[in-house]
Amino acid sequence: MSLINLISEAIFGKDKKEKTARESAKERLHLVLVNDRAGQIAPDFMPKMRQELLEVLKKYxxxxDDDDVEFNFARKENTDIMEMSVSLEKTDEKKNIE
Amino acid sequence: MSLINLISEAIFGKDKKEKTARESAKERLHLVLVNDRAGQIAPDFMPKMRQELLEVLKKYxxxxDDDDVEFNFARKENTDIMEMSVSLEKTDEKKNIE
Structure with a gap:
């Protein structure tokens, strides 16, 4: 099963625990990086990389509020999982992009 | 359960189906965007946004080979899940970043 199906099933699955993840996915944009070689991103570059990724997302x-950024990091079996989530504006119309 | 724990459990879980996801996570970097408001990224901007995100990742x-980019997209219950995966160089030493 591909990663995207796994994540989609994880978020939209049936049992209780997935429901809380779906609630936490609400109203926020989540960017998740799964890097198979732990430790490759030098810790001091992580904040810079996160900020630059955020700058791209803000354009689209x-x-x-880009101060309202939550950041989670997990390392398991030589794999780093970095999650960044930001709040989305309440309005529904698409951002007009110059 | 937070999204990162869910994804981490999904990748490193026990049963068979997760194992194939772990295999597919191997040797590749995965970037997953979970956007709670489907359709917010105008389709014509998606390629541009993807390319700009890739440019940031390439720095760190x-x-x-940034031609070897796999892209998956899923839409479920008003949520867009976009996954981009790229192959990682075989070498282990960290990329020296100017």
Missing amino acids: LPIA | LPIA
Whole structure:
């Protein structure tokens, strides 16, 4: 099963625990990086990389407040999983991009 | 359960189907965007946004060949899940970043 199907099933699965993940996915944009070789991103570059990724997302998505960025990091079996989530503006119309 | 724990459990879970996802996570960097408001990224901007995200990743990670980019997209219950994966160079030493 591909990663995207796994994640999609994880978020939209049936049992209780997935429901909480779906609630947490609400109103926020989540960017997840799964890097198979742990430790490759030098810790001091992580904040810079995160900020640059955020700058790209801000161009295309109605990010409400880029100070409201949550960041999670997990390392398991030589794989780094970095998650960044930002709040989305309440308005529904698409951001007009110059 | 937070999204990162769910994804981490999904990749490193026990049963058979997760194993194939772990295999597919191997040797590749995966970037997953979970956007709670489907359709917010105008389709014509998706390729541009993807390319710009890739440019950021290339600065910090030993991406082998940025033509070897796999892209998956799923839409479920008003949520868009976009996955981009790129192959990582075989070398282990960290990329020296100017």
